Amino acid sequence: xxxxxxxxxxxxxxxxxxxxxxxxxxxxxxxxxxxxxxxxxxxxxxxxxxxxxxxxxxxxxxxxxxxxxxxxxxxxxxxxxxxxxxxxxxxxxxxxxxxxxxxxxxxxxxxxxxxxxxxxxxxxxxxxxxxxxxxxxxxxxxxxxxxxxxxxxxxxxxxxxxxxxxxxxxxxxxxxxxxxxxxxxxxxxxxxxxxxxxxxxxxxxxxxxxxxxxxxxxxxxxxxxxxxxxxxxxxxxxxxxxxxxxxxxxxxxxxxxxxxxxxxxxxxxxxxxxxxxxxxxxxxxxxxxxxxxxxxxxxxxxxxxxxxxxxxxxxxxxxxxxxxxxxxxxxxxxxxxxxxxx
Ligand code: SF4
Numbered sequence: 001x002x003x004x005x006x007x008x009x010x011x012x013x014x015x016x017x018x019x020x021x022x023x024x025x026x027x028x029x030x031x032x033x034x035x036x037x038x039x040x041x042x043x044x045x046x047x048x049x050x051x052x053x054x055x056x057x058x059x060x061x062x063x064x065x066x067x068x069x070x071x072x073x074x075x076x077x078x079x080x081x082x083x084x085x086x087x088x089x090x091x092x093x094x095x096x097x098x099x100x101x102x103x104x105x106x107x108x109x110x111x112x113x114x115x116x117x118x119x120x121x122x123x124x125x126x127x128x129x130x131x132x133x134x135x136x137x138x139x140x141x142x143x144x145x146x147x148x149x150x151x152x153x154x155x156x157x158x159x160x161x162x163x164x165x166x167x168x169x170x171x172x173x174x175x176x177x178x179x180x181x182x183x184x185x186x187x188x189x190x191x192x193x194x195x196x197x198x199x200x201x202x203x204x205x206x207x208x209x210x211x212x213x214x215x216x217x218x219x220x221x222x223x224x225x226x227x228x229x230x231x232x233x234x235x236x237x238x239x240x241x242x243x244x245x246x247x248x249x250x251x252x253x254x255x256x257x258x259x260x261x262x263x264x265x266x267x268x269x270x271x272x273x274x275x276x277x278x279x280x281x282x283x284x285x286x287x288x289x290x291x292x293x294x295x296x297x298x299x300x301x302x303x304x305x306x307x308x309x310x311x312x313x314x315x316x317x318x319x320x321x322x323x324x325x326x327x328x329x330x331x332x333x334x335x336x337x338x339x340x341x342x
Pocket of ligand 1: 078079082124
């Protein structure tokens with residue numbers, strides 16, 4: 001028998017058996033080449049793959065699901081050119097620049113807390129915060145903490161050390177900053193800043209003791225190898241939470257004409273990321289409705305996902321909060337309580 005090439009495909013059974021021993025039994029995430037093997041499994045292997053990813057999630061994270069709310073403090077008009085994003089001011093997408101006032105912010109936090117959510121993330125479409133935004137954060141975070149019992153997270157773009165320290169001091173509990181894509185693919189996605197600049201913000205946040213929330217978007221034209229590379233880079237960062245988005249092509253953006261990812265690919269990706277990151281909160285973020293639909297949403301929750309956003313995403317309408325909460329109830333997945341996150 002001749003030597004096999006790198007691209008030789010191992011039997012599904014072997015790939016899954018190795019993943020079972022390494023990830024489920026020992027709690028060690030798959031490395032890049034193994035993630036690639038998983039991403040290349042045939043469609044008929046997807047149910048077994050999802051079942052394994054679900055076992056891994058139950059074993060290493062437990063049955064609880066983290067429920068999070070998200071609100072946009074500043075929408076649209078962003079100077080950056082992330083090619084998937086309808087909030088960039090550089091494209092002809094219809095999202096207009098707008099600011100939310102503090103009373104509305106507090107009201108949104110209260111409504112989010114009332115759903116049982118434990119995290120409320122304040123998002124702004126900016127390259128990084130300016131003085132005005134930092135002042136609003138100071139006022140807004142204090143007002144939310146005074147009004148309701150919920151952790152406050154933030155997503156305000158790239159930070160300098162001073163801003164990292166200030167956010168930590170305000171009591172911001174988690175910071176979201178997505179790497180968006182593999183390092184090798186990032187220049188095809190964003191040209192106004194670098195992957196390395198994003199990485200630098202993330203390491204400062206981590207070193208300041210805030211929880212790191214970092215994920216990205218799949219289905220942006222990257223190769224399957226780059227999808228595996230991205231999972232490995234996230235595993236190196238070891239974020240507390242990984243939001244996994246599927247590209248929802250927005251009209252007017254450079255990626256507006258890309259095809260929607262197939263649901264089999266999306267499910268394979270969910271399971272592969274769970275196997276690369278067995279201890280991380282893996283969150284459904286944007287694009288799941290159009291990629292997966294209702295049935296796929298259930299498959300993902302039984303295939304490694306353990307966090308959801310309630311209510312609207314930033315620029316597109318998500319499923320109503322009650323639908324997700326009813327589904328969690330039906331699947332006997334308890335909503336994580338606030339006191340278990342503190
Ligand atoms: S993803 Fe963020 S930084 Fe990029 S254009 Fe959109 S709002 Fe701006």
